[in-house]
């Protein structure tokens with residue numbers, strides 16, 4: 001897109017490294033794929049021809065049902081695909097091509113350029129390392145901080161995610177609540193002041209009240225810092241609250257893209273329409289008062305003005321603003 005894009009994904013493909021891709025679903029053993037599927041299906045990639053960009057300060061969403069390729073796409077951006085999977089096409093992160101790049105070129109990008117928050121904080125954190133040390137790691141590695149300066153910065157980052165109690169820095173992850181753990185994972189992701197934050201279902205594992213607090217926190221952090229946000233979720237209410245523009249994935253391909261309000265109000269693709277209808281039906285069922293319209297405008301308090309989906313009620317929480 002433009003010269004200033006922070007992230008530019010062009011024609012991203014992801015396939016099993018032997019070129020087969022997923023035939024019966026990626027979980028099926030190679031033998032089953034061999035025997036059961038015609039060659040053209042066996043070569044179907046897991047993600048194909050995906051293109052999108054994120055400018056500094058922009059908020060972009062990837063939505064789609066389970067298995068549509070959201071997580072793999074986000075992992076491919078930083079060259080973090082699991083062993084056995086291969087990316088093709090082009091991903092430029094702050095101008096650096098990451099597809100096919102050696103790890104030595106990608107490592108300096110992870111932290112200062114792109115930070116990542118995952119769905120399940122326990123998998124992102126080291127269970128045997130105190131919280132303060134984990135938050136300090138990117139500060140040591142990327143900013144070169146040591147000693148008292150490091151300790152002060154760790155306390156500052158923890159305060160930014162509203163973990164002010166100094167005892168928390170000395171705690172181990174299992175000693176914290178789920179919401180506190182996700183705050184720590186966010187602290188680790190933002191410590192080196194990344195220009196892009198990638199959040200892959202960051203609240204799905206949390207209960208609804210805590211979800212709302214964490215979304216408020218992410219919302220505030222990216223707004224204050226002008227961070228670009230790539231936000232991944234299957235929950236349309238959450239996506240409408242957090243992003244301005246979305247790309248809808250199905251079966252590894254983008255079926256629709258556009259401003260989040262327009263897509264929720266008037267989905268053009270039948271699959272998107274189905275996702276929206278489903279979210280409205282769920283919302284109505286939880287509310288007991290019928291379906292609602294999408295978010296009214298792109299400027300007001302996010303999510304409190306009629307977002308579809310189960311979180312619409314919880315969105316009125318102003319706790320962290």
Ligand SMILES: Nc1ncnc2c1ncn2[C@@H]1O[C@H](COP(=O)(O)OP(=O)(O)OP(=O)(O)O)[C@@H](O)[C@H]1O
Pocket residue numbers: 016022025026027046064065066067068069070071072073082083084085234
């Ligand atoms: N290591 C792997 N090897 C082979 N196939 C994989 C691997 N990891 C994921 N897949 C397959 O790739 C497809 C996309 O997976 P991905 O995890 O990106 O989905 P997702 O959209 O994030 O789903 P969810 O909403 O459940 O998190 C799925 O069919 C999945 O089974």
Ligand SMILES: [Mg+2]
Pocket residue numbers: 070071072200201
């Ligand atoms: Mg996923």
